[in-house]
Amino acid sequence: MNELPSQYQHSAQIANYARFPVEFVRGEGMYLYDAEGTAYLDMLSGLGVNSLGHCHPQVVEAIQRQAKTLLHSSNLYWTPQAERLAGRLVEMSFADKAFFCNSGAEAVEAAIKLARAHAYNAGSAARKIVVVERAFHGRTMGALSATPQEDKQAPFAPLVSGFQTVARDDAQALTLAVDEQTCAVLLEPIQGEGGVHVFSDEFLVAAREACDRVGALLIFDEVQCGIGRTGKMFAHQHTPVEPDVLTLAKALAGGLPIGAVLAAEHCSAALKPGFHGSTFGGNPVSCAAANAVLDVIESEDLLQNATVRGAQLATALVPLGQVQGRGLMQGVTLTNRTDAREIVNKMLTEHHTLINATDDSTLRFLPPLLATPQHIDVASTGLRHALT
Ligand SMILES: *Cc1c(COP(=O)(O)O)cnc(C)c1O
Numbered sequence: 001m002n003e004l005p006s007q008y009q010h011s012a013q014i015a016n017y018a019r020f021p022v023e024f025v026r027g028e029g030m031y032l033y034d035a036e037g038t039a040y041l042d043m044l045s046g047l048g049v050n051s052l053g054h055c056h057p058q059v060v061e062a063i064q065r066q067a068k069t070l071l072h073s074s075n076l077y078w079t080p081q082a083e084r085l086a087g088r089l090v091e092m093s094f095a096d097k098a099f100f101c102n103s104g105a106e107a108v109e110a111a112i113k114l115a116r117a118h119a120y121n122a123g124s125a126a127r128k129i130v131v132v133e134r135a136f137h138g139r140t141m142g143a144l145s146a147t148p149q150e151d152k153q154a155p156f157a158p159l160v161s162g163f164q165t166v167a168r169d170d171a172q173a174l175t176l177a178v179d180e181q182t183c184a185v186l187l188e189p190i191q192g193e194g195g196v197h198v199f200s201d202e203f204l205v206a207a208r209e210a211c212d213r214v215g216a217l218l219i220f221d222e223v224q225c226g227i228g229r230t231g232k233m234f235a236h237q238h239t240p241v242e243p244d245v246l247t248l249a250k251a252l253a254g255g256l257p258i259g260a261v262l263a264a265e266h267c268s269a270a271l272k273p274g275f276h277g278s279t280f281g282g283n284p285v286s287c288a289a290a291n292a293v294l295d296v297i298e299s300e301d302l303l304q305n306a307t308v309r310g311a312q313l314a315t316a317l318v319p320l321g322q323v324q325g326r327g328l329m330q331g332v333t334l335t336n337r338t339d340a341r342e343i344v345n346k347m348l349t350e351h352h353t354l355i356n357a358t359d360d361s362t363l364r365f366l367p368p369l370l371a372t373p374q375h376i377d378v379a380s381t382g383l384r385h386a387l388t
Helices: 057-069 080-091 104-121 141-145 150-156 171-177 201-214 284-299 302-320 340-349 373-386
Strands: 026-028 031-033 039-042 097-101 128-132 163-166 182-187 217-221 245-248 259-263 321-326 329-334 362-365
Touching: 039 373, 057 284, 080 097, 080 259, 080 284, 097 104, 104 141, 104 182, 104 217, 104 245, 104 259, 128 171, 141 150, 163 171, 171 201, 182 201, 201 217, 284 302, 302 321, 302 329, 302 373, 340 362, 340 373
Parallel strands: 128 163, 128 182, 182 217, 217 245
Antiparallel strands: 026 031, 031 039, 097 259, 245 259, 321 329, 329 362
16 A cells, blocks of 8 residues: 655645645656656556657657747747647648647637637627536636536536536437527537546537537537547547537647647637737747647557557456447446445556546546557556456
8 A cells, every 4th residue: 555655744735636645756658657666557648648658758859959949938929839730730620720728728718718709709699608417628717617517616606607508418408408599519529527428429410510500619628538549630530520619738748738729710710819818828848849749649650559559448448347438538337336436546556557537436548649558458457456
């Protein structure tokens, strides 16, 4: 059993996280290391961030080079790194324009503001945003208002008004909820925090059609499922549906803070000069890191690896319960068990493997996209032991 290192027993940090009793001092590839040098297999990628593993040499090199050249210049001026990144993201997606910020919640805030401004600029009174049960969009007040989870919202009421929740996969309810008062539908094509839930094509098509019927924007939040995690660059590329707006963050810069909103031409101009901004957004260091991440995904064919290794992981999980996910975003709801959180603990302390639980019975896996067959084997063997 791990013991909390003594210097953390009276930590000066606010206790808003229920942290595990382990301290990491170094990371390399698929592994994190504690101060004693014990290696932990990271099957969670720092919550979907370290998709190229820890301290990928090409990403580190890009950061070092950029840090010596230019750290920040503000959004009063242009820099080549942000322009290159925007061009590449637009090139590989439905979108025509990109906006950069620093986190997932900020990307969602910007998308919400873009949708309301889009209606406002058109002289429309539509302000409602339709969201889905068990969604997670972030912790800031706008993103939290779009996150219909009682335990997360209750302490912070009153929330931002104008959000309506519909049940998961209820295409009819979604269609009914989208009316003349609606400026957007916001959803994760694959829910992450809500236990890894893949929406049916039927549900996504209904969302697209409902938005088109009233002129509302369809916003996909791919903060977790985007940037190659599912075996395509963007998770919605597995489906017939394209959104108008897409939010990205977590894995985009391989470990540095970044957020992005991609938007189609017809709505991207909604955020006029002065409508929105972010002091650090699009800073050259994060953008250089993100450009390196995209380079590595391409040059090492990581979309293909995510597909194949994801299939291996899903196959290993099937005997344990109900498996949902795509590529290297997998969740398993354990059959007849409610001790998922204890299993996560056991995996950490006895098998030195990092996974997490999204509720009492669901385990979530978000391994780096460069996981090998051996890494998947070691993790699934450890899990079988932890379950017995
Ligand atoms: C993590 C997450 C967010 C919030 O991102 P932060 O960087 O923590 O603000 C928003 N949406 C989804 C789908 C997420 O997984």
